[in-house]
Amino acid sequence: xxxxxxxxxxxxxxxxxxxxxxxxxxxxxxxxxxxxxxxxxxxxxxxxxxxxxxxxxxxxxxxxxxxxxxxxxxxxxxxxxxxxxxxxxxxxxxxxxxxxxxxxxxxxxxxxxxxxxxxxxxxxxxxxxxxxxxxxxxxxxxxxxxxxxxxxxxxxxxxxxxxxxxxx
Numbered sequence: 001x002x003x004x005x006x007x008x009x010x011x012x013x014x015x016x017x018x019x020x021x022x023x024x025x026x027x028x029x030x031x032x033x034x035x036x037x038x039x040x041x042x043x044x045x046x047x048x049x050x051x052x053x054x055x056x057x058x059x060x061x062x063x064x065x066x067x068x069x070x071x072x073x074x075x076x077x078x079x080x081x082x083x084x085x086x087x088x089x090x091x092x093x094x095x096x097x098x099x100x101x102x103x104x105x106x107x108x109x110x111x112x113x114x115x116x117x118x119x120x121x122x123x124x125x126x127x128x129x130x131x132x133x134x135x136x137x138x139x140x141x142x143x144x145x146x147x148x149x150x151x152x153x154x155x156x157x158x159x160x161x162x163x164x165x166x167x168x
Contacts, residue, residue, distance in 0.1 A: 009158035016155035022076025048089035056085030080154045099160030
């Protein structure tokens with residue numbers, strides 16, 4: 001189950017960074033595997049029981065739905081935090097959330113600070129960055145994002161969750 005969980009985290013990281021999406025099919029698959037695992041063994045990852053799983057999912061939803069309503073995060077981020085809550089339970093969800101939020105905050109700081117530094121980039125490096133941005137691969141990725149922008153929060157949550165799992 002740990003290998004599957006780490007694969008889930010890897011898929012979320014890749015999708016969110018490249019496309020700013022969290023596929024519902026991946027989240028539903030993770031939930032079904034988790035439910036099956038709990039039915040067979042009687043517990044989930046780290047020994048959590050059904051009540052811990054439900055509390056984790058519920059708290060994740062309750063805390064993050066208002067942020068979605070305020071447009072502070074996307075629906076995929078909210079669904080992913082609920083799935084993480086179901087898989088990890090509240091205790092480990094909190095740790096994963098702290099790690100993921102710290103990483104997302106660092107991303108925001110670097111992004112906004114880099115806007116001030118654009119003028120300091122050497123012209124050759126700046127041209128190379130522009131050429132890369134105009135490349136076919138980057139253009140296809142940007143079209144696949146369909147205008148979605150922002151910090152890939154689910155990716156950072158997935159990194160936090162994988163780190164948490166490895167600490168268990």
